[in-house]
Amino acid sequence: MPRSPQRKKKMDKSAHRLSVSLTPEQHAELLEIANKNKVSVAWVVREAIERLLRDEQPLFHVRQPR
Template identity: 45%
Template structure:
């Protein structure tokens, strides 16, 4: 079962799915540093990185990866 929640952070997606992800310690420390330098959450950094990755792999889906019915 997926835990869905509403986000109100200006993101294109209104619903999100919670996931637990493990990182090697060195990667986690770099992510924390990036988040602190940009005054954003670590979760925001990870979402931003994933967004960029998905856009580079599937540009036909960018910038909006869901249909109007998903809103």
Template identity: 45%
Template structure:
């Protein structure tokens, strides 16, 4: 189920907090597809990013904030 992009790029550990209801849904989805919750989240992030227009990086400061 994983994509080539996910397997080839270097991983960075990130911690997030989710509402309990969202986590329960993620666990159910992961069980249904026999993957980890982490895989479901990585897949969702990748799909979200693929649907976004490129950022105009010239308008962002070093912290990624708009100037």
């Protein structure tokens, strides 16, 4: 999970900013993951979203079946 010297994808200027509410426990767990891997909490959240969207059986299907 640690950040590589070259970022996989550069943040596009048209990237969308989101605001979410987390429980104290969720936030603490994200901080722990980020600190352990020397990345930001934002990176952890983006990586989690990317993995969800890549998953063969995502929680919610919004794309055409593969």
